[in-house]
Amino acid sequence: MTENILFILGGVAIFLYGIELMGDGLKRSAGNKIRTIIEKTTNTPLKGILVGILLTGLLQSSSGVTVLVIGLVGAGLMTLRQAVGVVFGANIGTTITSILIGLPIADYALLFVFVGVIMVFFFKRKMVQSIGTTILGFGLIFFGLDVMGSGLKEIVMTDYVHDLFLLFSDTSNSFFWFFGVTFGTLFTAAVQSSSAAIGIIQKLYHLNIEAGVQTFTLWGALPMILGANIGTTITGLLASINGTLEAKRVSAIHIMFNLIGTTIFLILLWPYHEIVEWVERTFLEPYSMATLAVAHVMMNVVTTLILFWFIDLMIKFTHVIIKDKPYNDELEVIFSESLLQETPSLALYYVKKGINKMGDLAKNYFLLAKRYSFTNEDGVVDKAEAIENTLDDYDKRLHDYMIKLVRNNSLSEKDSNRLSRDLDTIRDFERIGDHLTNLVGFFKNRYNENQVLSKGGEEDLRHYYRILEEMFDVTLASFVFNDVEKAKIAIEYETLTDKLEEKFRLSYVERLKAGELNFTSKTNYVEILSNLERIGDHLKNIAENIINPMRVPRLDTEDNPLE
Known part of the structure; x- marks a missing residue:
């Protein structure tokens, strides 16, 4: 028996x-x-x-x-x-x-x-x-x-x-x-x-x-x-x-x-x-x-x-x-534990959908910060804090999900390269959110101190925001559609943003010399330009990963004490 x-x-x-x-x-x-x-x-x-x-x-x-x-x-x-x-x-x-x-x-x-x-x-x-x-x-x-x-x-x-x-x-x-x-x-x-x-x-x-x-x-x-x-x-x-x-x-x-x-x-x-x-x-x-x-x-x-x-x-x-109910957690509809085991390449595809959502959220945050730079709208600071927390949450959960994906499966070389690129990209979107939080904080201080942008300063900022917005759009498109040509255009934009940051900083100094505005510790204009320039750097990183996903990951050496 x-x-x-x-x-x-x-x-x-x-x-x-x-x-x-x-x-x-x-x-x-x-x-x-x-x-x-x-x-x-x-x-x-x-x-x-x-x-x-x-x-x-x-x-x-x-x-x-x-x-x-x-x-x-x-x-x-x-x-x-x-x-x-x-x-x-x-x-x-x-x-x-x-x-x-x-x-x-x-x-x-x-x-x-x-x-x-x-x-x-x-x-x-x-x-x-x-x-x-x-x-x-x-x-x-x-x-x-x-x-x-x-x-x-x-x-x-x-x-x-x-x-x-x-x-x-x-x-x-x-x-x-x-x-x-x-x-x-x-x-x-x-x-x-x-x-x-x-x-x-x-x-x-x-x-x-x-x-x-x-x-x-x-x-x-x-x-x-x-x-x-x-x-x-x-x-x-x-x-x-x-x-x-x-x-x-x-x-x-x-x-x-x-x-x-x-x-x-x-x-x-x-x-x-x-x-x-x-x-x-x-x-x-x-x-x-x-x-x-x-x-x-x-x-x-x-x-x-x-x-x-x-x-x-x-x-x-x-x-x-099974009645409908309010549902706000967009990432929850992306993650599927079953896909980690059943079809890892499909799980990686859905990770990209989650990163797309993160990119859209970062773009909306950018537009919010842009409006707040010129108009003191009520409730913007609270909205900014909520978006920043969501971006941080997306960063952590997407990162953890991808690490679990690579640990549970033997990925192909192509999928491994995609995963490495995507890990870099979520980090870039999270850092963009940090810089936008800095910008909102800078303008909050300016409004509290009744600091008004000079005519030249406002014109320069509006021009800078317009270029960055165009760069944002072309970078997101390059990532969503894996479009190398659009990624190359995004990198060209980054070269322009570097030049604009230097040009507008010098213009600001000239306005100070000419007595068009008074310098105070709450002005923060140079820091505003610096954060906008760093947003361009992170968009460039995303574009470079589209062109060459095999490139050596860069070291993120940002040390801005305000972040």
């Missing part, structure tokens, strides 16, 4: 690891293309269904795809309506694993393992290693099932297990379906994968032949498969708990899909059983693992065909049960 239990535990472990390994290999083979696929092909629910099938085939887990979609919706790349299509498709795509398991290729499991190991350990090319990982995982799935079956073969013949399976299969018991659905739900929730749970159920069903005793019938297996479709929603539910409202709605639709589908097929359990049994009797062998693969495909395809016509109604219902 102990040996059999070890075979079962070891077999399940190898089986689950095989599914994980196969999905990981497929993901690494095509992971960098996932963002492009999603962006270009989910503009309608029907296309979303096809994308959902494809993604689930890559990730080998409908739960994983649902978690990924929750992150995509939260990041603003997909609408809820598009996400519904992908979730529907994921439920069809998850049947791919059960179809593969149902194929008669178990005798070649160790051959797949051997080929996969050779490709992983004896080839240097990343793509070959990724394909090898996929093949290795594929072989381990079947090998794990065989090991598990070796242990189960003896145990399913014991009186206790025999009676348990009869409980699931005894149609004279009005609640036999309830026991099967409950077992399937709990077991799937435990292993966090409907593909894995159904694969094990397929093996249990097939053991009727190997054990030579009919203990686990189709009546017992079908409710378990229906329960597995409910259990797979747990992962998405957990992923959405701390997510946005839209993320919660995606999870709700995933749960609705599986609950409605399960309910329909439980109501129609008798015709469902008769159709699957006819397929088995006509095209397959008794107790074939492919039988339950057919049942799994049928359940999800039919549910999709029915609910496709009610997508808008389902979306409206989620808005009723």
Whole structure:
């Protein structure tokens, strides 16, 4: 008995690891293309269904795809309506694993393992290693099932297990379906994968032949498969708990899909059983693992065909049960812990969306400081403080998220370069915020001391702000679109800002000599020019990183005591 239990535990472990390994290999083979696929092909629910099938085939887990979609919706790349299509498709795509398991290729499991190991350990090319990982995982799935079956073969013949399976299969018991659905739900929730749970159920069903005793019938297996479709929603539910409202709605639709589908097929359990049994009797062998693969495909395809016509109604219902509320934390919709593991290159893409928001915030702060330089508006100091705190918060959270990204994953050279550039960029935006806070503080002091800009001083400042605003716009555009030509223009602007700072400082000295204004310690005009010039320096840093992300990071040697 102990040996059999070890075979079962070891077999399940190898089986689950095989599914994980196969999905990981497929993901690494095509992971960098996932963002492009999603962006270009989910503009309608029907296309979303096809994308959902494809993604689930890559990730080998409908739960994983649902978690990924929750992150995509939260990041603003997909609408809820598009996400519904992908979730529907994921439920069809998850049947791919059960179809593969149902194929008669178990005798070649160790051959797949051997080929996969050779490709992983004896080839240097990343793509070959990724394909090898996929093949290795594929072989381990079947090998794990065989090991598990070796242990189960003896145990399913014991009186206790025999009676348990009869409980699931005894149609004279009005609640036999309830026991099967409950077992399937709990077991799937435990292993966090409907593909894995159904694969094990397929093996249990097939053991009727190997054990030579009919203990686990189709009546017992079908409710378990229906329960597995409910259990797979747990992962998405957990992923959405701390997510946005839209993320919660995606999870709700995933749960609705599986609950409605399960309910329909439980109501129609008798015709469902008769159709699957006819397929088995006509095209397959008794107790074939492919039988339950057919049942799994049928359940999800039919549910999709029915609910496709009610997508808008389902979306409206989620808005009723998950009501809108004020939401101000824009970064929260960017971050997704699931993306850190599922698709790191996609997580890095969303980091850039967060930096774009940080850049827009810095630009708005610049315009606020510009207005305050010429007009003493009420409430500006409080607004400035709030924006500065938000920029500091963005800096810390984006930095921490990127560090977690690089620690949790082996990034490609291209993604590593992007991450290094982006770390520099968030630092530059944060420093720009510091200089703008200085400017607001300088003008607050001037207003308190009734210091009025001279006509020449105001003209020079307005000119300087105009040039910096143009530089700000072209720098942000160069970063958002990775436009090298715009980055070069931004660097040309920086040369101009250096010259203007020197020219306007000399003009200020000339006005002092001419007696056009009185010098006091509260004037701060030179410091104002200096901070504007440093803003130009940081914009130049951002532009230089666009032109050459491989350049040696500069040392930030600013030592302004007022910052």
